[in-house]
Amino acid sequence: MADAYYPMEILEVFPDEDEATSMAHISAFLATTSDFGPSSPTTSIDPVPSSPSSDEAPPNLTNTKKRTRRERPKQEIEYLHAKHADLQRQLQLLQLLRAPPKALQPWQERAMRQAEAAQRTLQENSRLKSLVEDQLKVINTLERILTKRPRLSTFGSSHLDGKHPVLGVANHEVDLEQLLQQQYDKMDSEWIRRQLHDATAPLKQATLERSADGDTIGLGFVAKMKIPIDFRSMADVLWSHKTGLLGPACTVLHTYHPNLVYTQEITALPDASMPMLETRDGVRRFDDANRVVILWRSIIEDEANPHDPGHLIGSRWGWLVVEPTGRFECCMQGSMTTLTPTFPSHLDAVAPAIGTWTELLLQASQENKQNFGGLMQNAVLARRQQLGLPIGPDIFFGQDCQAPVEIV
Template sequence: MEDAAFLEEVAEFLDSFDVPTFPPAFLEAENSLMGAEGPSASSGAAIATTFASDGAAPIGRKKTKTKQLKAKRNTTPSDRELHKAKDRKRRNEYRERQKIERESLQRQVGDLSAELEQVQKIKENEEKEADDLMLPILAWKTIAKRQLEGRLASETQQRKLQSAVRARAALIEDLSGLVLKRLSEGDLIVSRGLGESSFGQKRIRLEPADTAIFEAYLQGLNTIYAQTEEAFRAYGMDAMLDDATVNTKQAWQHDGKTGCFQFVSKQLMPFSFKQTCQSLRHVAVMQHRQTDRELYYDVEDPETTMALKYRITSRQTSGRVMSVVLRVVARRFEERDRVVTIWRSFTEGEGVFTGMHSDETGWCVAKPSATSSAENTLLEMCIRNVPMHFRSTATLEPAVEQFTDLVLNSGTEDSAEITGMLEKLLLADA
């Protein structure tokens, strides 16, 4: 637009001046030269004739001056107007070419801008898809690495046991006679410590594999936090009523050959937003889970981030004890008008559940209620639990169902326990 305005001003400036008047013979020679396809002998002769007729050849000073004055007198106003018209036509043609070229460049700019925007959108979608794929891939890599480490440790332990068995076999062969003479069979069992207490369950402790899982899950917490609004929309949080005391729904979501369990809850707490957030800090540490509880302290901000490991056991009607080990990481994000708590947990089966795993992602948002007239707080919770079983265990239907029930029931117990503790704290502070 600035170039077009500048060209218009130049055109008006040129039109305000008269173009110098040239002899008619010179104009005719100029036209004959412009109409020719290229330089030739005829064009040169025309130029020579023109200069000769106009007195350009040095015939004499007096004669030249006389012819020039005569040519000026012979130039009429119509000739000058004609020449001005030709100049204006040339300027208009030049401006028209500039306008066409400018419009062509503007169209190219528009096309290239649209192409650039499309490429940027494709790149953003690819980056988003890559982030979504990295979380399950990272979990599977962690599982595979843990299984490999367990296999290598088992093979090393097996070699040690085989060596110990061979050494003990030789020792037993030498001392068997003496042992049979001096000790009874019961004394032998007691002396070797083979009572019921020797078969008790060992206490879990943090291992290098646990550190790898914690570090991998801690790195993904910020990505999960960025997906809060998207997760709430996908699971229909906005469609649930805000004024209900407790509103929950759970379902199994199919995803190709696999799927996930979804749990959505919305609860109205009759307490202030500030008071509710303060109480949430105390109940979020899951103090009700104390069985073989171990904390992971290598976190960036212990005030807002937590990582721990614990065991959950369940006894069947037959008397068999089933257990799973959970590794949980959680982080709290405090915003101006809400507090977002997100967590990620990895559940690993033990005993009959060996080879069975599940990956859970959860979001909990506390914010002031917008529909209630009183000073209330709205708690919104969304949980996604994805089973992750190896093919060798996927065919064990009863065990898989028992594992799934244990995991889902433990999640329901956690939600009920945390809600109950929160209400008790709020009532005590009221």
């Protein structure tokens, strides 16, 4: 029994295109083939018989058959072109007959605008609520620290033995390299103290601490998260952020080499009657075999280029470590600390208004959150685009880069 034959329109194999476009593709495809394309002289590739055969067809009959084989595809492609033109006419007619979209009534347009505005308001309220909650946590923790002395000091030994980072008049670069190498050597003990080795990403945590003498308050911030780009690219993003994308209050005093930079930042305190705050940072990048370390440490005294005598002196330090976890994935870990300013001896009598240090630490907390939140996320997305990698809402592995900071 012969197989049943079910006719099928050739356009059914192009479900995602309109018929006119599909026909154009078919015609273009067939035109490139040896059978359906324009006629041209061809060279026969039929094997030449070793000896003449008595059954060989006369030359005129053979040429007639070849000419017939060429003409049939030509007729087919002519039909396809005609079909293409006919479908184009049908498409134009359907487009003319299609009813135009119904215009919205004025009340419908107003309702849509009001709904969009309400949604934006809810998002902004949620963001502000998160910001206020974070600041309340910082204030509550700061109050506990100020009213109760901690049992153990959690500051580094350099702030207990009175040793502060100092740059001499000569060998400025050598002094800075030595100070930052010492900072690099302290990183392992810092990771143990902060329990970053065993921490699970994502982690963003802030701590408020006080020195043993009770005179210095510090804000510590630790973070650990997965980043959807390779670790070298992520290190470049961080280095650009620390040394290139500086705000108007920060300038680069000196670039000793591509991995060593000396910066200065001058900011106003929340109390307008207080002197300006000047912070000098040495920033260093270490490119290890399987990780990149970026660290910084404030310089309290620069004998070759002293701080402004009328400024308070800022003090902070930190580490950022980026390690590979995949071809286009890495783990970023960070620990940083910001202390209340150091008063030069001739400014000891200056007393800040109540709440000045709280506002200063709140500002530092918010800056750290932004650096590890929206700013870093935008930088990563821009870098992925430069590398030609896909950009989607789920590339951060479900981590909320702008989640509230946990206060402990």
